[in-house]
Amino acid sequence: xxxxxxxxxxxxxxxxxxxxxxxxxxxxxxxxxxxxxxxxxxxxxxxxxxxxxxxxxxxxxxxxxxxxxxxxxxxxxxxxxxxxxxxxxxxxxxxxxxxxxxxxxxxxxxxxxxx
Amino acid sequence: xxxxxxxxxxxxxxxxxxxxxxxxxxxxxxxxxxxxxxxxxxxxxxxxxxxxxxxxxxxxxxxxxxxxxxxxxxxxxxxxxxxxxxxxxxxxxxxxxxxxxxxxxxxxxxxxx
Numbered sequence: 134x135x136x137x138x139x140x141x142x143x144x145x146x147x148x149x150x151x152x153x154x155x156x157x158x159x160x161x162x163x164x165x166x167x168x169x170x171x172x173x174x175x176x177x178x179x180x181x182x183x184x185x186x187x188x189x190x191x192x193x194x195x196x197x198x199x200x201x202x203x204x205x206x207x208x209x210x211x212x213x214x215x216x217x218x219x220x221x222x223x224x225x226x227x228x229x230x231x232x233x234x235x236x237x238x239x240x241x242x243x244x245x246x247x248x
Numbered sequence: 249x250x251x252x253x254x255x256x257x258x259x260x261x262x263x264x265x266x267x268x269x270x271x272x273x274x275x276x277x278x279x280x281x282x283x284x285x286x287x288x289x290x291x292x293x294x295x296x297x298x299x300x301x302x303x304x305x306x307x308x309x310x311x312x313x314x315x316x317x318x319x320x321x322x323x324x325x326x327x328x329x330x331x332x333x334x335x336x337x338x339x340x341x342x343x344x345x346x347x348x349x350x351x352x353x354x355x356x357x358x359x360x361x
Contacts, residue, residue: 164347165347166347166348166349168349168350170352172289176336176354176355176357177352177354177355178338178340178352178355179352180349180350180351180352183347183349185347222289224291228347229347230345230346230347231345233303233304234345234346234347235281235293235296235304235306236281236293236340236350237293238290238291238292240288240289240290241289241290
């Protein structure tokens with residue numbers, strides 16, 4: 134069974150600083166994908182970034198990058214140059230390839246960006 | 249154009265009533281889902297459909313019945329609503345059953361009184 138662990142219930146970061154949100158996962162599958170989603174206070178779920186288990190390079194999307202360490206089973210999200218609008222809940226998620234593939238979420242990290 | 253749209257956004261109803269939430273996606277995706285987000289923000293899958301075929305039914309009470317008339321629509325009907333059904337329900341879609349990302353609707357906040 135898949136399991137996603139986010140150990141930081143809440144994080145604070147100053148504007149313009151970088152922040153790392155931790156995510157570890159547990160799976161016996163070889164082929165899987167890792168995802169990060171942002172949920173602002175308005176409630177919508179916004180897809181941020183994806184990393185495939187066979188991708189050799191870390192994924193990047195603008196100010197977001199995913200620090201993928203396969204042997205350690207970690208997929209940390211790095212947000213550079215934080216902005217006030219980055220304040221939100223962030224969810225790490227995973228799904229494997231297969232007919233019954235489902236996206237399994239971690240418990241989330243609430244990020245607060247301060248002035 | 250909204251990619252995944254669900255209606256209504258808010259639903260307030262009394263215990264014992266029956267209600268439906270509708271979902272439509274215009275992304276041309278094959279796979280659609282219903283997720284439930286509880287008061288602690290935990291997201292859990294309820295159902296997934298691929299090309300109108302039920303793929304995942306994650307031990308959800310029989311009072312919840314999804315229906316997919318075509319691959320662009322996945323509705324959720326809930327019978328005999330209970331207090332514990334209060335939550336935010338998200339519809340989502342993905343290109344297929346592989347490791348493609350899910351695209352979510354804006355959620356329906358259901359409050360059962």
